[in-house]
Amino acid sequence: MAALRAGLIGLGSMGRHHARVLRQLEGVELVAVADAVGDSHGVAGDLAVGRDIDHLIAAGIDMAVVAVPTALHERVGLALAAAGVHVMVEKPIAENSTAGLRLAEAFESAGLVGAVGHIERFNPALQEMRRRIEDGQLGETYQISTQRQGPFPGRIADVGVIKDLASHDIDLTSWVSQSDYVSVAAQTAHRSGRPHEDMVAATGILENGVITSHLVNWLSPMKVRTTTVTGERGALVADTASADLSFYANGTFLTEWESLTPFRGVTEGDIVRYALAKREPLLVEHETFRDAVLGRENRVVTMRQGLRTLQVAEAALESARTGATVRIGQAAPTR
Structure with a gap:
């Protein structure tokens, strides 16, 4: 089976760890990264650093991790849902519960995995x-x-x-x-x-x-x-x-x-x-997200649960x- 094509937007303090784990995750290939302010931690490797979410979508990704500031979660998440991409967004799910509800409904209606990164x-x-x-x-x-x-x-x-x-x-x-x-x-x-x-x-x-x-x-x-x-x-x-x-x-x-x-x-x-x-919690969290995307056991923190939090x-x-x-x-x- 071909590896899942993964994208990452947000290369800051948390994003750099997502990049590291995505590169070691079996069955997943990190193919696109983006950050509006560039790659301050030098984690992109040989990948071009895009400026916005369109860069990831254009790469034909199957799944994405969203590690941008909370205020941007809704806009980025909705764009990925519209593109048919499974998403794990860092916590909290959104800036407020109204935005969080829109995100949850968008992924549910599209039949996509929508997860929130409550790593604990x-x-x-x-x-x-x-x-x-x-x-x-x-x-x-x-x-x-x-x-x-x-x-x-x-x-x-x-x-x-x-x-x-x-x-x-x-x-x-x-x-x-x-x-x-x-x-x-x-x-x-x-x-x-x-x-x-x-x-x-x-x-x-x-x-x-x-x-x-x-x-x-x-x-x-x-x-x-x-x-x-x-x-x-x-x-x-x-x-x-x-x-x-x-x-x-x-x-x-x-x-x-x-x-x-x-x-x-x-x-x-x-x-x-x-x-x-x-085992490293972040790695286990990514494995859980990958398995949900593949239709295996789904133990992700759902967007509805993230909304409740x-x-x-x-x-x-x-x-x-x-x-x-x-x-x-x-x-x-x-x-």
Whole structure:
């Protein structure tokens, strides 16, 4: 079978990694790249660098990765949908949910694969966490909390920390728990002089009753990437920067007699750190997109799911603006 012809638009900080992975992806050939400001990272190799999306379409591509600024996602994505090209667009899906809906509908009506690059779903620690939760290791799940903090990335200029960083946590929380957000409440801060928020503390509740909390900022001198899921039998803790997963067991074992007394809390039990195969999440994400294009197993983050994540992010921004808890619209996808 001939290799899928792939294009990449956007050769910046994220685009350069997409270029590297596309070149090593079995069954795919990177045949065209484009960026309005050129190839600042020198990743094009022997490929001519086009200026816009027409350059990719003219190359006769089957699939494309869109890594341009968020404000351009809709225009670029719609052009590719009209040309019959399968697309994976970097997160967030679009600048706002109205644009995201137009993108999702365009790919659905064209019968094309439309995916969103929520890469944390492909982190081995989170994939193993989801499997263990699904297998019942924690019993009933009570809470999911995340921390995603670190220095400001100079590449981000068009969105704040909620749509950029917190969207990772929104998506992974829904995915790990297999339940959508019902409502969200958030507080934000602007401490660095940029037009968008650079800190957020958000809480939420999922359809399955799990409560969530997210601490996200661009103002921490140390990089923190943790997800903790607490349940009746203990807690699973993932460090997504190192792809480590640990289990902290609830050490309280009630005897028949003690079960007649009021619940007194939990105690520390065994702690286990799991040995995991740690494949690069970006490579796994690309393999998943390729397989969906080929009609094999489709495990991509769909545009509908990406839209839902953006709607939760927008609800968090609205909550921060108004000081009220905001309920999420009822266009929930299956995770």
